[in-house]
Amino acid sequence: MKQSKLLLLVFLLIAFSSSNYAQQISVAFHSGINISDIHDYSYRSYYSGKWKYKPGPLEGISLEYSISPVLGIRAGADFSAVYYENHTYIHSYDGWPPGPVPCWHLSSSSLLPDYSAIIPYPETRMMNFSFFSIPVQLRLTIPSKPRINLAAGAYYAFLLDRNHENSYYNNDPETAKNDLGLIYSAGLSYPVSERLAAMFNVRYTKGCRKIPKFEEYRHGSTGFTLGLSYKLFSGEEENNKELVQDSINNKIYLTYRGGVNLSWNSGRPAAKKYSLYAGPSLGFNIGFEMSPGTYFRTGLSFERQGYALRDSSNYYHRYFIGDHADYYVNTRISADYVVIPALFEFYTGETIRYYLNTGAYLGFRLNARCAGTAMDEKVWYGIYELKKITVYDNLEGLIQSTDIGLIAGVGMVLPLPGNSSLDIGLQYRRGFYDVYDTNDIPEELRPEQGEALIRNSSVALQVGLRLPVYK
Amino acid sequence: MKLQYILTVIILISVASCSPDPYYELLESYSFSFKDNSGNRLPAGEVKDIFLQYSMNKNTNAPADSLRVEFEALSGGGSVSPSVAFVNPDMYLAAEWELGTSSCVQELRASLYSLTGRYLTFVNYVAYGFRENEWDEITGDFDSKMNDLVADTLNGLSMMVTNNTLYRQGERYFLWEELSEPVGEWQGGPRTVEIDSEGIIYVSTWEGELYRSADHGESWTECTRPYPDRDDAIYNYVSNDDELWVYAPGHKIKRSKNGGLTWTEINGLEGAGLGDVFRLNNGSLLFHGSNCCSLYISDDDGTSWTGIPTPGSSIKLFVNDNDEIIICTQLSGITFFMSADYGATFTSVHQLYPEFGTVMGNTFNRWKDFYYVLVPGYGILKTYDLVNYEPYWQNPDLIELFVDHNGVLVAKNINNVSIYYRHNTLQ
Numbered sequence: 001m002k003q004s005k006l007l008l009l010v011f012l013l014i015a016f017s018s019s020n021y022a023q024q025i026s027v028a029f030h031s032g033i034n035i036s037d038i039h040d041y042s043y044r045s046y047y048s049g050k051w052k053y054k055p056g057p058l059e060g061i062s063l064e065y066s067i068s069p070v071l072g073i074r075a076g077a078d079f080s081a082v083y084y085e086n087h088t089y090i091h092s093y094d095g096w097p098p099g100p101v102p103c104w105h106l107s108s109s110s111l112l113p114d115y116s117a118i119i120p121y122p123e124t125r126m127m128n129f130s131f132f133s134i135p136v137q138l139r140l141t142i143p144s145k146p147r148i149n150l151a152a153g154a155y156y157a158f159l160l161d162r163n164h165e166n167s168y169y170n171n172d173p174e175t176a177k178n179d180l181g182l183i184y185s186a187g188l189s190y191p192v193s194e195r196l197a198a199m200f201n202v203r204y205t206k207g208c209r210k211i212p213k214f215e216e217y218r219h220g221s222t223g224f225t226l227g228l229s230y231k232l233f234s235g236e237e238e239n240n241k242e243l244v245q246d247s248i249n250n251k252i253y254l255t256y257r258g259g260v261n262l263s264w265n266s267g268r269p270a271a272k273k274y275s276l277y278a279g280p281s282l283g284f285n286i287g288f289e290m291s292p293g294t295y296f297r298t299g300l301s302f303e304r305q306g307y308a309l310r311d312s313s314n315y316y317h318r319y320f321i322g323d324h325a326d327y328y329v330n331t332r333i334s335a336d337y338v339v340i341p342a343l344f345e346f347y348t349g350e351t352i353r354y355y356l357n358t359g360a361y362l363g364f365r366l367n368a369r370c371a372g373t374a375m376d377e378k379v380w381y382g383i384y385e386l387k388k389i390t391v392y393d394n395l396e397g398l399i400q401s402t403d404i405g406l407i408a409g410v411g412m413v414l415p416l417p418g419n420s421s422l423d424i425g426l427q428y429r430r431g432f433y434d435v436y437d438t439n440d441i442p443e444e445l446r447p448e449q450g451e452a453l454i455r456n457s458s459v460a461l462q463v464g465l466r467l468p469v470y471k
Numbered sequence: 472m473k474l475q476y477i478l479t480v481i482i483l484i485s486v487a488s489c490s491p492d493p494y495y496e497l498l499e500s501y502s503f504s505f506k507d508n509s510g511n512r513l514p515a516g517e518v519k520d521i522f523l524q525y526s527m528n529k530n531t532n533a534p535a536d537s538l539r540v541e542f543e544a545l546s547g548g549g550s551v552s553p554s555v556a557f558v559n560p561d562m563y564l565a566a567e568w569e570l571g572t573s574s575c576v577q578e579l580r581a582s583l584y585s586l587t588g589r590y591l592t593f594v595n596y597v598a599y600g601f602r603e604n605e606w607d608e609i610t611g612d613f614d615s616k617m618n619d620l621v622a623d624t625l626n627g628l629s630m631m632v633t634n635n636t637l638y639r640q641g642e643r644y645f646l647w648e649e650l651s652e653p654v655g656e657w658q659g660g661p662r663t664v665e666i667d668s669e670g671i672i673y674v675s676t677w678e679g680e681l682y683r684s685a686d687h688g689e690s691w692t693e694c695t696r697p698y699p700d701r702d703d704a705i706y707n708y709v710s711n712d713d714e715l716w717v718y719a720p721g722h723k724i725k726r727s728k729n730g731g732l733t734w735t736e737i738n739g740l741e742g743a744g745l746g747d748v749f750r751l752n753n754g755s756l757l758f759h760g761s762n763c764c765s766l767y768i769s770d771d772d773g774t775s776w777t778g779i780p781t782p783g784s785s786i787k788l789f790v791n792d793n794d795e796i797i798i799c800t801q802l803s804g805i806t807f808f809m810s811a812d813y814g815a816t817f818t819s820v821h822q823l824y825p826e827f828g829t830v831m832g833n834t835f836n837r838w839k840d841f842y843y844v845l846v847p848g849y850g851i852l853k854t855y856d857l858v859n860y861e862p863y864w865q866n867p868d869l870i871e872l873f874v875d876h877n878g879v880l881v882a883k884n885i886n887n888v889s890i891y892y893r894h895n896t897l898q
Binding site for chain 1: 490491492493494495496497498499500501502503504583591592593594595
């Protein structure tokens with residue numbers, strides 16, 4: 001039922017947007033790098049060490065069918081390779097206990113590290129895959145200069161080759177021979193001639209099949225490509241003259257913005273144990289005039305947010321002390337989100353315009369990590385040891401995949417020469433709920449009603465450049 | 472504009488990728504130990520030299536500073552000199568520990584600090600300070616599982632069987648030397664030790680062997696096996712006329728008059744087990760089995776036996792030098808009866824209520840003019856004449872009591888984990 005409604009909606013959107021528009025078909029070639037970003041949902045992933053971001057080739061061809069200036073369908077064929085490399089903890093001396101300590105997957109239900117279950121693992125494990133994939137996406141274009149292309153869809157990938165090193169899954173016959181996943185992309189396209197356009201594209205993929213079968217890992221990568229697009233067929237000539245100076249759409253603004261996110265964990269009751277984390281905030285906003293002085297603002301941004309922990313704790317990534325604290329922790333816990341805001345924005349002023357906006361946001365978590373150091377002081381009978389632990393743990397399995405919250409912001413828009421303007425704003429965000437997945441915590445230790453282990457909060461100082469959007 | 476974004480993203484990814492890998496780095500690692508193992512036994516108040524060693528893990532880069540050591544007597548009331556000192560890596564720190572007298576178990580703690588005052592760790596050293604006229608408890612040591620003990624006052628010798636090993640008392644009553652040759656080669660290991668009035672020692676093993684030593688344990692000869700077809704433990708006893716008595720379940724009691732060379736079966740005592748046998752001054756043999764109500768007398772050197780009725784259920788027999796018979800019966804708790812007419816009549820002399828009832832092993836122990844009588848579930852009574860008893864140490868957890876050749880009382884806890892020594896210098 002839901003699917004049929006969605007199809008109907010898509011059909012109506014296509015039909016509406018394509019009226020008075022001669023459809024185009026273009027072909028695009030792209031080539032670039034694929035940065036591996038495995039999705040590790042394993043239980044106790046916070047002791048699994050670091051998954052390195054490793055580059056691999058990404059090349060492909062795609063066909064785009066533009067139904068309207070803003071809407072299109074993109075399909076293609078890609079060759080890509082992803083190289084996953086994990087580094088676990090190793091000791092700096094050859095004493096006891098031997099080998100890397102943390103386990104990739106521990107079976108104990110205990111909250112604390114179960115050292116009885118520790119198995120020496122190789123310090124580095126690698127899994128390499130190459131794929132031939134077929135992505136299909138729905139594309140949305142913001143007609144600016146350069147144009148912004150946003151697309152979302154799915155892919156089906158055929159495994160071409162694979163290789164495991166230092167892995168228990170060497171020659172694992174259970175490894176899936178194909179993958180089905182989601183693909184999101186955002187890019188810029190700049191016309192260099194009537195039919196030819198240069199493209200820069202960023203894509204993010206998230207597989208659905210487990211790799212290997214017995215682990216909680218899914219394929220994932222972020223690809224960066226440069227390419228060229230060529231219009232094969234187009235309708236009336238007028239439709240190709242999209243970006244002319246006198247066709248500026250004054251009811252829509254587009255802002256490319258960047259800034260700094262000062263974020264913290266406002267989850268209670270341990271909020272005082274955490275301190276601020278500074279991360280980047282990059283993206284764009286698009287505003288639609290609803291009435292004079294009132295806009296609806298949305299967009300897409302990459303936000304890295306988190307918190308810092310400098311205290312005694314049993315964990316590197318959050319404050320918890322059982323009988324006694326195991327470590328003195330100095331870590332930064334951060335998660336990358338793609339944030340889509342939905343804001344109502346109110347303006348005042350003439351030359352310099354001031355605005356105030358408020359609304360909600362939806363954040364999609366891309367990955368999460370904990371990095372820093374921990375001091376491990378062990379006093380046994382007659383023995384004193386002080387260890388410094390360089391921490392890097394993947395926390396993707398612990399942080400919820402989405403975050404929803406409230407946004408409130410203020411700012412001002414200063415006119416620049418030409419059609420551009422400068423947007424300086426301050427934005428406050430706060431999540432509605434706990435983004436920490438408490439499934440692996442015993443019930444008696446879970447936060448009570450109204451409490452949260454991690455609740456995202458941030459203040460972002462952003463500076464943006466407003467560019468004209470064309471009709 | 473586009474280039475700026477691309478560069479920013481690439482820089483971000485590069486920064487994320489370049490963060491250091493997980494790693495453990497050992498910054499400091501020290502270990503401390505005393506040169507001697509804990510558990511030394513000394514007279515209370517004596518001074519013990521102690522040596523503390525400090526070593527560093529060779530793989531750390533931490534500077535090899537000296538460390539401050541604070542000594543503290545945690546229990547026992549002793550003192551250490553010096554109480555604060557400094558120790559260098561791979562060297563011994565010497566100190567003198569004067570044991571206290573407030574408890575037998577004495578514990579010394581050495582707390583280690585860096586030169587900046589940061590607490591590092593500690594090590595403890597435990598010693599036993601044996602006191603006079605006090606019960607000194609030793610827990611979890613080799614003698615805590617003592618099975619048997621014999622004393623030879625004429626030759627100044629005591630021997631003990633504990634933990635399947637035979638020991639001979641050393642220079643001090645709390646020091647014991649293991650007799651490993653040839654005892655260690657005996658099948659099953661020692662189980663009991665008995666001694667006769669001539670100082671001849673008999674040791675039975677867990678596999679039914681019996682060994683004899685006439686030179687205080689220097690050499691041993693194996694007796695004729697009383698039950699050749701049996702590979703399991705036997706009960707053995709040396710009566711006050713130096714005859715050997717043995718028993719094994721399913722077999723008849725046997726007796727040897729020649730130190731275990733030959734054995735004679737005893738008839739008429741079937742089902743009684745083997746407890747105590749006394750040769751009376753009139754030549755009769757008085758016998759009590761390990762089972763209840765088995766008091767017998769034989770006027771023909773054990774050829775035939777006549778049961779003696781007792782008031783209550785008798786479980787223990789003792790006969791003093793005057794042929795006065797003492798029996799312990801389970802009448803109203805435990806009641807001691809005395810008979811001065813070879814069991815024709817019994818007179819109640821003492822009665823008490825132990826916390827539980829069980830077999831009575833080595834019950835009557837004499838040292839000089841006094842008897843120390845152990846009643847399991849109650850404790851120790853002291854008596855001069857076996858008629859008038861006074862509580863000596865009420866401890867219901869005691870199960871066995873012995874006296875060594877120095878008159879030191881040695882009692883054993885029912886849980887098999889503790890042994891108590893008491894060296895009386897006052898009567």
